[in-house]
Amino acid sequence: MKSAPKTFAVKSFGCQMNVYDGERMAELMAEQGLAPADAAEADLVVLNTCHIREKATEKVYSDIGRLRKREDGSQPMIAIAGCVAQAEGEEIVRRAKVDVVVGPQAYHNLPQLVADAAAGKPALDTDMPVASKFGVLPARRKVGPSAFLTVQEGCDKFCTYCVVPYTRGAEVSRPFAAIVDEAKALVDAGAREITLLGQNVNAWADEDGGLDHLIRALDRIPGLARIRYTTSHPNDMTQGLIDAHADVESLMPFLHLPVQSGNDRVLKAMNRSHSRSSYLRILDRVRAARPDIALSGDFIVGFPGETDTEFEETLSLVDEVGYAQAFSFKYSPRPGTPAATMPGQIEPHVMDERLQRLQAALNRDQAAFNAASVGKTCAVLIERAGRHPGQMLGKSPWLQSVHLDSDAAIGDLIAVEIVQAGPNSLGGVARLRTAA
Ligand code: SAH
Ligand code: SF4
Ligand code: F3S
Numbered sequence: 426m427k428s429a430p431k432t433f434a435v436k437s438f439g440c441q442m443n444v445y446d447g448e449r450m451a452e453l454m455a456e457q458g459l460a461p462a463d464a465a466e467a468d469l470v471v472l473n474t475c476h477i478r479e480k481a482t483e484k485v486y487s488d489i490g491r492l493r494k495r496e497d498g499s500q501p502m503i504a505i506a507g508c509v510a511q512a513e514g515e516e517i518v519r520r521a522k523v524d525v526v527v528g529p530q531a532y533h534n535l536p537q538l539v540a541d542a543a544a545g546k547p548a549l550d551t552d553m554p555v556a557s558k559f560g561v562l563p564a565r566r567k568v569g570p571s572a573f574l575t576v577q578e579g580c581d582k583f584c585t586y587c588v589v590p591y592t593r594g595a596e597v598s599r600p601f602a603a604i605v606d607e608a609k610a611l612v613d614a615g616a617r618e619i620t621l622l623g624q625n626v627n628a629w630a631d632e633d634g635g636l637d638h639l640i641r642a643l644d645r646i647p648g649l650a651r652i653r654y655t656t657s658h659p660n661d662m663t664q665g666l667i668d669a670h671a672d673v674e675s676l677m678p679f680l681h682l683p684v685q686s687g688n689d690r691v692l693k694a695m696n697r698s699h700s701r702s703s704y705l706r707i708l709d710r711v712r713a714a715r716p717d718i719a720l721s722g723d724f725i726v727g728f729p730g731e732t733d734t735e736f737e738e739t740l741s742l743v744d745e746v747g748y749a750q751a752f753s754f755k756y757s758p759r760p761g762t763p764a765a766t767m768p769g770q771i772e773p774h775v776m777d778e779r780l781q782r783l784q785a786a787l788n789r790d791q792a793a794f795n796a797a798s799v800g801k802t803c804a805v806l807i808e809r810a811g812r813h814p815g816q817m818l819g820k821s822p823w824l825q826s827v828h829l830d831s832d833a834a835i836g837d838l839i840a841v842e843i844v845q846a847g848p849n850s851l852g853g854v855a856r857l858r859t860a861a
Contacts, residue, residue: 427502427524429543430468433459438484439475441655442622443507443529445573447473449562450506450532456563457536465495469502469539474509476588478757485509489521502542506532508592512760514551524548529593530578533558553594559603565610570808570836571651571820572616576604576639577623582658584685585696585763586728586756589624598629601639608643617836618651618677618806618820619643626654627661637665637673644675650838651806653824655681656723659699662707671714678715679749679824682707683723687742688735691728694767701742708746719749719794719823726783727756727776730769736779743786749794749823751787755780788848795825795846802856805841807833826850 433454437447450471451461464470470492475481485505492501504525505517511528518526524542527535528551538548579594580587608619621636621643623629629636636654643652652675659682669676682704686692689700699707711718724739743751755776758765798821805819805827815830821843828850833839845852 427500427543430459430502430539432462432467433469433471434462434464434467435471435473436464436488437473437507438481439473439477439507440624441573441620442575442578442624443473443475445575445622446507446529446532447471448568448573450535452563452566453533453535455566464492466499467501469504471504471506471535474505474507476508476512476592476759478754479759480757482509482513485517486521489523502539504535504539504542506535508588511551511592512588514549518547518549526551528552530554530558533561557597557599559599565607565614568611568614568616570616570806571618571620572611572614573622574604574607574611574619575599575622576636577626577629580624581628582625582660582698583696585694585767586725586759586765588759588762591761593624596625596628598631601631601633601642604639605642605646608649609646612646612648615836617649617838618653619649621652621654623654624656625658625661627657627663627666635661635663635665637663637669640666640669640673640676644673649675651675651677651822653677653679657682659684659697659704659707662711664710667707667710667714670711670718677822677824678718679721679822680711680718681721681723684742685723685725686728686731686735687739688731691731691735694730695725695728695764701738705742705745717823719825720746721824722746722748722751724751724753724783724787725756726753726779727771729756729764729767729771731756731771731779739783740786743783743790747790747794748787749825750791753780753783753787792846792848794823795848795851798823798825798843798851799846800843802840802842804838805829805853807831807835807837807839809835821851827853829853829855831855 435447435451437443474485503523506527510526514526525538526549530553531550541548579596580590581596807819811818817831840856841853843853
């Protein structure tokens, strides 16, 4: 039996929604009077986990092992949250004897679970209650200039490789008023940019409209300079949302729209319900609305049965689109998903080779996109101090990292001329300080 913890640490892995959940859990524990501490010393360590690929899941067990071997011999209370908790809750308790297991829809119960564990009672909650956790979470605290706000959760798409529909449950949209209130609270707490989050964020809807109607309402919040959203599904890319890119000034010219593969047979086997050409047509419409939009995507190489010729079509799609940035992964078979038992599982060395070729093409395009920024003057939101004295780091409208020497403060939005481009970041020179 462990005594009630006085200090805590939350470590989040995986997607931005986990980062958001981790922040909310930290606020919850702080409200209970626990003080934040380093994970190497905290009485309670929450590992907020990701189940998306096998490597991510295995990491949980190695992290638990490390927490058990602290130099000073102390043993923290260990809580497993996030998608591995949801998918493998009882197995983790059995295999790693952790103190608390809490799923992504139940973490508002963390204080009770921690109290139960301290009293030596079993503490596992992976329910997906109808009443949302959001209603009982404490108010937002101080945040940085760029903040996350989860507006939609879950997924009904059931791509055949993916665990998210099982770990996060069905698609649910948070109520409009609750989102607007939270956005205002974030702005009061220091945010100048808000990224709306959802596993399928553009599936957000209420009786009055879709995500564009929410974005237009947030655009009217004084002090909120930038709005972003991620991750979108091609099938939920409505004309209304595309139009918002043309006329909502605070909506940044960036779209992350995963495609996974450029081949129609593979897309069908993935149950993606869009084709290569329907995806490309959406991008045409987005570019017509916002010609300078930066595009981003997700790719999977080595889906079961993917032939060399089919993989070549992913490369040709990349050539055709010209992504500003992208994420690419080797297919990882996940327990319980249909693709895990499909015939034609691809050999690791073939996946390695395909990933290398894909990443070379994506890196080439990212470098070209960055190089094309040189000479432009754009607004940069200053997010933090850089490594060198006097250096500040921020983001361009197209989500590029920009470093510059400036006396600007964190949270300032300043005009910067881009003078230098690298593969992953830009260098700039401050021009005019815009009114804050
Ligand atoms: N809802 C989003 C993203 C979900 S997960 C979407 O549909 O795009 C983020 C990315 O992880 C996916 O886009 C996909 O590229 C990748 N991914 C998901 N499951 C995977 C698996 N089993 N193996 C490898 N990559 C996977
Ligand atoms: Fe997973 Fe597909 Fe849902 Fe994205 S849309 S979360 S890849 S099932
Ligand atoms: Fe990972 Fe769950 Fe996000 S599986 S990617 S943490 S939704």
